[in-house]
Structure formats: structure tokens, C-alpha cells
Amino acid sequence: MTAYPLLGSPLQLGPKTARNRIWMTAHATLLVKDHLFTEAHIAYYVARAKGGAAVITMEAMASHPTTQPYKGKAFAFDPRMVPEYAKLAEAVHEHGTLLLSQPWHRGRQTNSVTNGLPVWAPSAIPCGVYREMPHVMTGKDIAEIIEGYRLSARYSREGGLDGVEVHGMSHGYLLNQFLSPATNLRNDAYGGSLEDRMRIVMEILQACREELGPDMIMGMRLNSDDGHEGGLRPNDWADLAAEFEATGLIDYISLSHGTYINRMLIYPTAPEKHGFQLDATATVKARLKIPVVGVGRIVDPGEAEAYLTEGKLDFVGMARALVSDARWGAKALSGEGDKIRPCVGANWCMSTIFAQAPIGCIHNPSAGRELELDEDTLEPAETPRKVVVVGGGPGGMRAAWTLARRGHAVTLYEARQRLGGQVRWWAKADSRTELVGIVDWLEARLGDEDIDIRLNTRATEADLAGFDAVVIATGSTGLRHGWTMLRPEKWGGDPLPGADLPHVMAYSELLETDPVVGKRVVVFDTMGGRQGAVTAEYLTQRGAQVFFVTQLGQPSPDLAASRDWGKVHGMLRRAGVTFYVDRELTEITPNSVTMRDLYTGETETLGKIESVVMVQGGSANDALFHALGDSVETHLIGDAMSARRVNDAIKEGELAARKI
Template sequence: MTHPYGHLFEPITIGPKEAKNRIWMTAHSTQLVKDHNFTDRHVAYYAERAKGGVGVITMEAMATHPTTQPYEGKIFAFDRAVVPNYQKLSAAVHEHGALLLAQPWHRGRETNGVVNRLPVWAPSSIPCTVYREMPHVMDESNIAEIVEGYTLAARYAAEGGLDGVEVHGLAHGYLLGQFLSPATNHRTDQYGGSDENRLRLVLEIIERTRYEVGSDLIVGVRINGDDGEVESGLRTEHWAQIARSIADTGLIDYVSVSQGTYQNRMLIYPTTPREQGYQVDATRQIKQMVPELPVVVAGRMTSPEKAEHAIASGAADMVGMARTLIADPEWPRKAQEQRERDIRPCVGANHCMASIVSAPLACIHNPAVGREAEMGTGTLEQVVTPRSVAVVGGGPGGMRAALTLAQRGHEVTLFERGTELGGQVNWIARSESYSEWGSIAGWLITQLQDTSVKIELGVEATVESLAAGGYDSVVVATGSSPLRHGWSMNHPARWGSGDQLPGVDQFNVVTMQEALQDHTQLGPQVMVFDDLGTRHAVVVAEHLQKNRHQVELVTSLSSVAPELAGTRDVGWVHKRLRTAGVVFTPNREVAGVDEDVVTLRDVHTDETEQREPVDSLVLVTGSKAEDALLHGLLQAGVEVRAIGDCVSPRRVFNAIWEAELAAREI
């Protein structure tokens, strides 16, 4: 029988090397760095993906000069100290038959000097829309330093036993892309003013890179397929010609294609609801321009079907994945074995992006990310003496605990008082734009079907029933429920008074959960009041607006959903909501409700204003831990572990993380 993904698992020649299949793990930050170098956690991280069956791995972008340090956790590719760790990494990855490449790069204007206390370098003094720091205009001596940095990076990659070098900085609006684009290169010297001059630095770096690694190693480039809607930016036809000009040198072995700049970062790493494979058409045009070279396509390539089609249709020769392989490092093996239902899906939540702001890389529902040596594939220990364990709560945390407990050999019963599994993830998934989030619960449900876990739906576990069941241990994952008192965080004393904000007990005041469960009970004019700044309020606002309610999103904060800056989609979400007609009102809190009149208070001036008619008011003001069962079990002396929101209402990630830890301890 012909394999459904036959093209995906064909070997392919890339210059002097052969990849065992067409799956390429593209570069992404891990924040596992220490002292600007790789660590043993890196070794375990990359080895885990190689063991999972990927054909090629490009490691995270590595600095070619001290001026490109957006944060401490950046590898210095220009420092010979990387060589011994390259050797460790290449040995670990090669053991599983994958190729391993370095990715030297420079951010140019898309950074600041906060960490390194150095000026930002760029071809012209135009600040980045994200960092907004005025750059130093590079002179020819600065340019020579950058070329030398790329040269050293290539030399050390070869000395470290890697399989090649991917020259980065062209894509995503980084330094070389800034030189290439007339939007950001206003120079009149030999590095600006014409297409030939703007390409000069790129060709100099590629020539030096090839010289350093010789003919036995791979040299490739990462380019854009489209800069996006940037005035005078480079579009697909421009990038296709750039690819052709670089290919004409005869110095490169492949082209990897991405999209976007920091002016439109949702082309680089988009969240849901961006469709899978959105970069395929642009990549196809690049491939047509350089038919003799392998071309890599990326952009939410999450399903084996989409990956196979991209290659079979001739759009590309290989499929690049980053977040897909963060979510499930065994994606290639599972696809090859046609175990599609077992693939843990990337749901486009971008928790991975948010995590690296202040901590190492993490995935919203793969707790092993960054801790592969302790929690990765093959680390789960079987119990010698199975125990009878009750898990109370069928949200993501409870299901994760039940799954891991069962996989270790325990006898597990999962209690859920509702009629379905999924918990609060199901609320979010009711919104069309966030329907993919439902796969967090969906994957766990699928995996539980292959275990011996006994699932009791519509059953509320109590201290008495659990005691009568004779369980050896209990995991409490009872979650949280929305607060209804209406007070913002600006009034902490009110939270303990027992009083409610005047009018919030009216029938037309509801919680986010109630609004998402049945929007038809709400009137045409809806106000959503947000005191959190997280994704919750924008989810419900977008859902209601799409279902023909007119929504005003009021927040006590200075902007709507500022925490989405971490997931990088705050601008994209604002655009979607405002285009749909949602009205934003920041710096206000609800002061009272009287039938269909809502009084708002300015959080800075204390001035008030009224809105009418407000047919329905949706409160997004936090949650309270549902911990009564936990305390009851503790008082009864039962062996119990609490996870997730019943400890403290937080994120899906925290519930799954704590579930995995608890299940490994029992």
C-alpha cells in the first residue's frame, strides 16, 4: 500500500549531505542559554526532536556581534567557546540520524541596548516599531565587523562538527533584510541606492561563509517570501528575485522561506485563527524561481496532510516546523506510523512565545519542553506497586494527571461533575477564533481512550464518597469559578467586605462563562468589563460581536489585553476586534449598574460617565479557587495533591504542568 505521506518521508540531497526525510525543524529561541553558550538542556532538547524522527534541525538564532542582544539568553556564535558544545550537540543529534545546522544572525534595528548597553546598529537610522530605539547608522568599519562575526560563526560551526550553516538575518526584517529593503535602507554608498548595492552585504557574508565551511558542509539562507503590508517593503516578487540572485552565486545549497517583519509579526509566528499553510503560495513562487535548489516552506505546518500536499504539489521540497515540534517532538514518527490521532497538536496559543519573555521555552500543553532529560520521551517510570487513585475534575489538569498516572500503571478513576470533559478550555473553544484551543482537551480525551482510566461523568465526588471508594490517593483538580462581586483590583478592601458592586446582582449581569455558553440570552448592546488584561475579555468580546451583538470593551487598564504582548498578537487581536466594530474604552471601571444604565469611573481622575442602554454586562474580573473538597480531604487525613486553579486560578499551562508533576510523584 502506498504511504499517505510518501513524499514527506523520502530522503533528499541538500548540497553535500542527505536528509533522511523532508521534515525540517526551523530555528526558534529556547532561553536555555547560560553565559551566551549552549547547555546540557539544549542537548536534551535537540536530541529529543532528532529522536522523534525529524530530518534536519536548525538551532536557534545565534548572535554574530555583541550589538544583537535583546536579552541575556543569546548564543554568541562569534565566540570559540561554542565549539565544545557544538560537538556535544552534533553527537547527540547525529545519533538519531538528523542533520544539525547553526543559524548566525543579527537583529539590526529590531532590538534595543538595554541588556548590552550598546547602540542599536542599522543601515539607516529608522527605529523599529516594537523597540522604538533610534539606531546608529553603520559605517563601513561596522559592516566589516558584522561580516567578521558571520565568518567566525561559520568557522566555529565547522570546527564543532555541525552539518552546515543557515545564514539568517534576511528574513523577519533583521539586519540583512534591513539592508535589502528600500523601506529601511536609505544609504547612498556601495551598500544602498540600488538592488545590486543593497544585496552586496548578503553576498559578502555568503561568500565568506562558504569559504569557511568548504564544500563538505551545507550553506543555506533563510529569506522572506513576503514582508507583509510595509510601505516600500519587499513582496514575493522581490524576494523571488533575491533568491535567484543568491542562487546564481553557486554558493548555497537550499533556501528556507518565512514571512513578516516586526511591523507585522503575525506573519512570523501567527496565533490561531491564522490558517495552516498560509505561506505555501508565496513559497511556491520562490521555488519556481530557484527550481534547482531545495526550498523549505514554513507557516503553521501542523498536519501531516498539509505537509504532504506542500511537497506533492511542488510548492516546496521540505516542510519547516518549529511550534509544531515544540508541541510534539514525536510528530515525524507518529506521522510515519500513521498515528495522526496521537499527535499532540500545536493550537496556536503562542504560550511558547510568551514563556521566553522571562523564562525558558514552554508549551501550553507539553510539560516536557525544556526539561526533556527529566520529563521527555522514555522518562516515565512504571510503578512497582500500583495504587488506586481518584482524580477529581475533568479539565486539562485532571485529564493530564489521569493520563500520566495510568501510563505509569496506577488504577485511576476520573470524576467530572459536568457532562463533558474539558473544563474552562471548552469555554474559550466556543469562540470561532479560538476553536483550535479545544484540541488541548481533545487530545487528552483521545489519549485517555487508550488507557484503563475509568471516567465518571455527571458525578460529583465528595469527601464521603471518596473515602468510601477506598482510594489510596486523590488528585484534586476542581478548578475555579468566575468572580461576580464586580469590584476591580483597584478596591482590594471591598473584596473582603462581602459587599457587591451596586447592581451586579441584576439578571443582565453575567460572567464570561455564561456569555460564552449561551450568547442568545444577552441583549443587543453588550458591555464587557475587563480587569485582568489577559485573553479572556477579547475572546468573549470577539465571540459576541461575531454573533451580532454590539460590544463595548471597557478595561481598567490603559490598553486592552496588554498581556497579549507576550504572545505577540496584541496588535493583531486589536485589529480584528476594532475592524469587527468592538469599541475600546480603557482607563475605566464599572462603578454601578442600574437596570440598563452602567456608570463608569475614570481610574485616574475619578470622573464618572454613564452608558445606556447596556442590555447585558459581562464581568471578566478574575476567578476564585474551588478548594472546598481539597480542604475537606485534608481535614479527613486523606493523601491528597492539589493542582491547577483549585490551588490558585492561573493558566492552562500551570494546570497541566502541576498535573504531570503530581502524577509522577504518586
């Protein structure tokens, strides 16, 4: 028996049966080498199959050489994929999971930088993200694309996969561009009427089914809402889905949202409502008899069961939730749903891909690194030791948990009254409240182990005597000297004139102590990450009028990696934040700040300022580490090493705990 009977129930999927309703949807990993899958891929997919996913759609693979946004893309049209598929299928099938490929083409939503080939599209309309003029596809080009999908299906069959999910109709990719009158301006057999706009898709479906035969699954990835003016909306997609089902060629439809005009409809960060896509999904599903896969920030098994009960979907599609916890399904269906590591909507998984690094998770260090950091195969310590962890932030908590699971006797010191460190401060901003799930989950895991936790205790050298090893996770303290990175010679001397005044504070002081700030506040952000945006948001929540000053060309440019910079900028503008870019502060007085334009040298003064908050990164709290010296085995992690990101602290806590 399970608390989620529908979620755990099998369902027919074309000629095969899925053992439950949990479906891992396709997402990039950058584990690809030479356009082929790797041993790391096998470990990644096996972890999710073993963890309870009934169906896995592997990451989107190029159906033609013209769709290569970066080198880490598998080529589905390459016969070298056959033995790769065979290895993957054998490993995944061992756990009763169905494995599908996903050939696709990005169309105009890519660039020609990586492969040196022109961007192909049905019409010469550039993408708003890549802004490259596409080549208008000829009849010969269209035939090449159809053949690429055919080959992709053939190699999937020869490689022993269970089926193919034809992609390109969702997220604004090539086949979506053909289907939508907003992006298809053709006047030949592949443009104009709905029938003609559908033609390329119909021909691809026919080609793929011919290769797959009746014994393999074939599905499609469609949008249920393009989400932009002139695009296809839920009723339009319902009509299209019904036409595709009527061919008798497909066994299921997987639905999503959005195009690159608004990528937050595809993979939104918190605080987007869980299940936000499912009303549109239900509109499409109402026209169909074949199973429907639905997605849209489904992260909780109770929510998933409710959506199934309401009939909004037949399969629960998840990507980021299964990046966060590979054992999501096994935990949910075995009565341990409360132990699922929650997806907190941080989109660190997207940021890693943006940086051309393998997929990662903000608080699952094993994601993409299953071969070396699999949580379920943690080796016990050869010799249990007495280990102390100093600092109860996410890095220290992770270190303590892994140390205890390996059999060490662990003591954890935390100077404050609550575990969680800076994560709890950042979660004070309305858009970041889900972040608290990171440390709440870790706190619960510490409760599962026999760990001596000492709160409200600032550890000293004397306290650490008698321990065999020490992990220093004491975090960092925000800087407030007022100089940008453009003035490195100033960092070791006096602060910016006025930066030492009592109404000037670092972001860490603001978020931890909630001082009185007044009605007009300057945020000076030199980092360009999320810290400045969260600080500004939190101040507006407290009723302040915020003036956001940065030496960078735009506020918080690093949010381009998580794809939500537009969403965040819009939120802050609606809250009344005024931005000043390309500026550095030159002076702070008790009631004003003066700033200088970096490129013209002109100065401007903002008056009636009651507080100034500096977002300049942090100074590592490493005094205890240096005081210990070589007297004991010591490991320095997280912000105590250098102020960085949550995922760095958690990963380093895990690595340190595995070394001891």
C-alpha cells in the first residue's frame, strides 16, 4: 500500500507498460563527450531508474548538424549512438524503467558559433535570445531534417531503446516554428494553412514510425501554450494534438509551455506556482485518448497525486525535481516522501549548463557526479574517529551528516540559535522562501543521526582539543568598504569616504539583524549576482524606496545563467526600485551618496538617503582555521575558504567528510 496509489499505479504506454506514473523528462546534462553518451550518463540515468522513475526520456539530441548550441550535444543521427544506446538500455532496463531518445532541432533558437553552420528556420525571423538571422530552409533542407529524424529513430531501435519522443514542437524549437503562424511566413507547401504548417511534422512522424515499427513507443513533445502574442495558445494546441493523435502514429503526448520569448514559462525559478502549466495541459488532454505527460514545477508527491486524481495528466513529468533527488520516486512510493530532497527552484542546474559545466544541483552534490559521489554507496570509515564541525550552515550540516553516516562520532558547533546559516537570511525575501528547504532538509537528516549539536556556542581552540579531525565551516562576513573591483589598490587601505558611517552596513548585517533602515535606501552591488537583487527585494518588502547602484552595465547580470534576470528585473521595477548602472560610489555622507559615471566621469548626488547597504561579497571567517595551524587535521570549507555559493559549501562539506 502507498499513500499515493495513482502515482504508483502502472499504465499502458503503446505496446509497453510503465510500472508507475513517474516520468523523468528530458534535460541537458553536458555529460556528452564527442557527441556521444558517457559512463557518467549511464550512472546518471541509472540512479533515477533505480530511484523509481518508470520512464526516462534522455536529453534532447541533435537530429541534424545545424542544431548544435554547444559542443556537449549528442548526435541522434550518428550511427555511433547505437552501442551507446545499448549500454544505457541494458543498465536502465535492469531496474524496470523504459528508456526513450528525444531527437530535436532548435531551429532559430541557437547560433552558428559552435559548428560554423548557418541557423536554419522556416522563415527569416531571428530569435530574441541569440539574435542571429536564420537561413530560410529550402525543400532540400526540409528533406534533410526529416531524414535526420528517420535516422534518429532507426538508431534508437537498433540500440535497444524502448521508443522515441519526437521533439521540436515545444519550447519554440524548429517544428514549433513551422506550426506557429507567428514564426512561419512561408507560402509553399510547408506554410500558410494549418494543414501545410503541420506537413513537416506529419512527415517526420510517418518516417519515425516506419523505422520503429509497432513494437516500440513513439510520442511527441508539444507545447500547451506558447505564452506570447501571435503564438499558439491552449485551444490551438488542443486542435493540433487531436490531429496528431488521429494519425494513429503516436502513443502519448508530453506537454510543456513557452518559447525563448519567455523562458520562465519553460523552467521557471521560485516562486512560480507549483503545477502552473496544468490548467493548459488539461485543456489539451480533454481532446485526447492517449496518455498525457504533464510538467510545471511538480515537486511534491502529494501534489502529484492530486493532479492525477483531478485528471489533469496521466504521467507526472519531472526534470529538476529528479536532479535534486534521484530517489524521489522510491521515497514517495515507500512512505518516505518526507525525506525527499526538495527542488527549491533555484535553477542552479541551469546555471551549470550556462557555464558549460556538467549538470549540478544547488544542494545535491552527487547530481551528475554519481560515479564518485553516490549517496547510496557511501563507504563507512575504516577507523571511526571523533570529528568536530564548526559552523552549522549548509556546508557544515552536510559535512556532519555524511561524517555520521560513515560511522564517525560527530559534534557540531553553531554560534547562533538555529542551524542554517545565511540560507535562512536569504529566504526572508519573498521570492526566495523555498530556499529554506535546503537547510530544513539537512536539519532533518541530522536528526536521523546520532550527532551532538551544540547551538548558541562559539567554538574556541580549547573546545576543539581532543578531537581527531576538525571541519571549519564558519562562513563569511559581508564586506562594506565601498570600493569596486576596479579599485583593487584601495581594498587594503581606508574605506570609501563615509563607508564607515553607522548607517552603512553589509548585506549580511541587514539580513541577519533587521536593523532600522528608513524609507530611502541605496544598495551598492559590485558582485552582479543574486545577492544584490535579493537585498533590494527584501528592502522593498520592508517599505523602503530602493536606489540600486552598480558599476556593471546592468543589474544582476549573472541571473542570465539561471534564465530569470528578466523576471527579477521586472519584479524589482514593479516594486519601485530605481537602477543606476555604470556607476561607482565616490562618497557617502550622513544623508546622501555621490556616484560617478565610469565612462563620462560625471557625478550625481542622491539625497535624503537613510541607509546604504553594501553588496561586495564576503570576508572569510577563517581565524580559527589559522589558529589551529597544523596541531590537528583540519578541513576548511565553504565561505570560510572563500565567500561563494551554497552549492560550493555543500559539495565541499561532502568531499571533506569523505576524506576523513
